[in-house]
Amino acid sequence: MCSYIVEKARVSGSAKGPSxxxxxxxxxxxFDHPYHAPLDHALGIDFVCEADGARERVAVEISAHSARELxxxxxxxxxxxxxAHAQAAE
Amino acid sequence: MSYPSLLAETVSFxxxxxxxxxxxxxxxxxxxxxxxxxxxxxxxGWDEWITEVVRKFAHHGFAAASPHLYFRxxxxxxxxxGARVRAAGGxxxxxxxxxxxxxxxxxxxxxxxxxxxxxxxxxxxxxxAYLCGCRIADLDAVxxxxxxxxxxxxxxxxNAKRPVAPIDLSEQLRAPLLGIFGNDDQxxxxxxxxxxxxxxxxxxxxxxxxxxxxxxxAFFNTSRSAYRxxxxxxxxxxxxxxxxxxxxx
Numbered sequence: 001m002c003s004y005i006v007e008k009a010r011v012s013g014s015a016k017g018p019s020x021x022x023x024x025x026x027x028x029x030x031f032d033h034p035y036h037a038p039l040d041h042a043l044g045i046d047f048v049c050e051a052d053g054a055r056e057r058v059a060v061e062i063s064a065h066s067a068r069e070l071x072x073x074x075x076x077x078x079x080x081x082x083x084a085h086a087q088a089a090e
Numbered sequence: 091m092s093y094p095s096l097l098a099e100t101v102s103f104x105x106x107x108x109x110x111x112x113x114x115x116x117x118x119x120x121x122x123x124x125x126x127x128x129x130x131x132x133x134x135g136w137d138e139w140i141t142e143v144v145r146k147f148a149h150h151g152f153a154a155a156s157p158h159l160y161f162r163x164x165x166x167x168x169x170x171x172g173a174r175v176r177a178a179g180g181x182x183x184x185x186x187x188x189x190x191x192x193x194x195x196x197x198x199x200x201x202x203x204x205x206x207x208x209x210x211x212x213x214x215x216x217x218x219a220y221l222c223g224c225r226i227a228d229l230d231a232v233x234x235x236x237x238x239x240x241x242x243x244x245x246x247x248x249n250a251k252r253p254v255a256p257i258d259l260s261e262q263l264r265a266p267l268l269g270i271f272g273n274d275d276q277x278x279x280x281x282x283x284x285x286x287x288x289x290x291x292x293x294x295x296x297x298x299x300x301x302x303x304x305x306x307x308a309f310f311n312t313s314r315s316a317y318r319x320x321x322x323x324x325x326x327x328x329x330x331x332x333x334x335x336x337x338x339x
Contacts, residue, residue: 002132002133002134002213002214002238003133004133004176004179004180006176006177006179008177028173028176028177030176032133032134032176033132033133033134033213033308033314034134035134035135035137035169035172036169038313038314038315039314039315040306040307040308040314040315040316044173046173046177048177054174054177055166055174056170057170057173059169059170059173
């Protein structure tokens with residue numbers, strides 16, 4: 001189905017878009033028909049800067065399975081990275 | 091076997107409120123008069139598959155136009171524009187109806203138009219096709235391909251952009267309607283399709299519904315794993331037979 005459901009996450013950082021690096025403040029997250037990926041439904045994330053008008057985006061469309069794997073990888077990277085940096089600071 | 095020649099191009103048209111936008115147009119190049127068909131894209135936007143559908147109609151003897159319903163949010167690539175529209179919650183129903191009416195006017199103004207015009211939409215575009223059938227008086231045929239949210243069970247989904255469930259406008263439907271549905275679809279699910287048919291029957295409307303086993307949502311779409319070649323081939327035959335009958339001069 002086509003849905004209009006979008007989860008908005010406030011983020012802080014940068015992303016590399018069609019014109020190079022840009023600051024971002026929002027990730028629009030949705031699960032719907034993709035534009036490009038050959039999937040019936042895909043987890044889409046559009047990184048944009050709403051403060052700058054959100055005219056450019058950095059986009060991904062990935063399968064539900066790979067999205068869940070990505071979540072695990074993000075959490076694992078944060079945990080190991082934060083632990084490593086904490087030890088280095090001691 | 092013949093391979094009819096066609097011309098495909100992007101054209102300018104006047105949409106809702108007279109706003110100037112773009113539409114993808116394809117038409118046969120042979121002499122003669124041809125019916126018009128407005129092709130409504132789905133939520134992600136004006137994509138490659140919808141242009142293939144437009145050319146398919148031209149191949150089968152129709153002048154087909156797909157208005158870019160998100161042109162006001164450009165410029166940019168259609169996928170990026172579609173992402174902006176999604177983040178803003180979609181486009182208003184009134185605007186879509188105005189844009190479809192504008193695309194119809196464009197087709198009617200062509201010298202080789204035969205005087206008849208229909209509308210077809212897929213997914214959210216199927217809902218838009220049903221809506222246009224109820225709100226545009228001079229349509230001659232409507233094809234709803236698995237339009238979700240024609241029936242709205244959760245009224246909290248209605249909002250300023252989509253204030254009315256299309257099913258509640260069914261009494262205003264004048265043109266014959268063809269519905270194509272996959273029985274494994276979840277939106278619309280089989281119960282919602284049955285209720286839509288019951289409404290049309292109760293109101294005495296001219297319609298035909300075709301339901302396909304082993305098919306879910308978007309089973310015409312060759313670029314998705316949802317594609318079901320046998321069901322899609324039969325579905326396209328139903329679409330062309332219906333439109334040739336309803337849009338004959």
